[in-house]
Amino acid sequence: MQYAPTLSRDELITFATQTYFASVDAKDMAATLACFHDEALFTVQTSFTTHAGKAEIERMFVDFFGAWETIVHRDFTCTVDETNGRIAASFIADLTAADGSVTSLTNTNFWRLRDGRFQEVHVYMSGANVLV
Template sequence: MQYEPGLSRAELIEFATKTYFGNVDAKNMDATLACFHDEALFCVQTSFTRHAGKAEIKRMFEDFFGAYETIIHRDFTCTVDEANGRIAASFVAELTDADGNVTLLNNTNFWRMRDGKFQEVYVYMSGENVLV
């Protein structure tokens, strides 16, 4: 199903890289979840992991936020389909645990928007899945 586009190219990039990842990096659960529709689908394609609905997505983020002292998403390269409300971004995820161990991942996310929020998220992760 195709949804009506609602955000401009600049707004899609801002939403994905600043609003969404900015709140993930700040471990701001309420603002992170506000980026998703109630029935959103979040899939990590490289590990066949699926989280359906906000409750499952929240549980995934609770575990993710608890596993790392710092979370940084950086070096974004975005491709935007403004006419269809879709965006893809390749980026580096830099994760530091409580012992100071750093995990670097080179990931790509694909987002499908509906009414200014994520309806579907597909993640391709270069290493072990940290979003279980």
């Protein structure tokens, strides 16, 4: 199903790279979840894992936030389909554990938005799935 676009190209980029990832990097659960519709789907394509609905997505983020001391998403390259309210971004995710070890992933996310929030998220991850 296609949804009517509500955000411009620049707004889509800002929402994905600044609103969403800044909330994730700050481990701000309320702000992170505000980016999703109640019945959103979050799929890690490279591990065949899907989290359906905000409750499952929240549980995923509780585990993710708890597993890492710091989370940094950076170096975004975005491709935007403004007409259809979709955006893709390739980026680096640097995850620092309590012992100081760093896991760096090169990921690509594909988002479909409805009414200015994520309806679907599809993640392609370069390493082991950290979003289980």
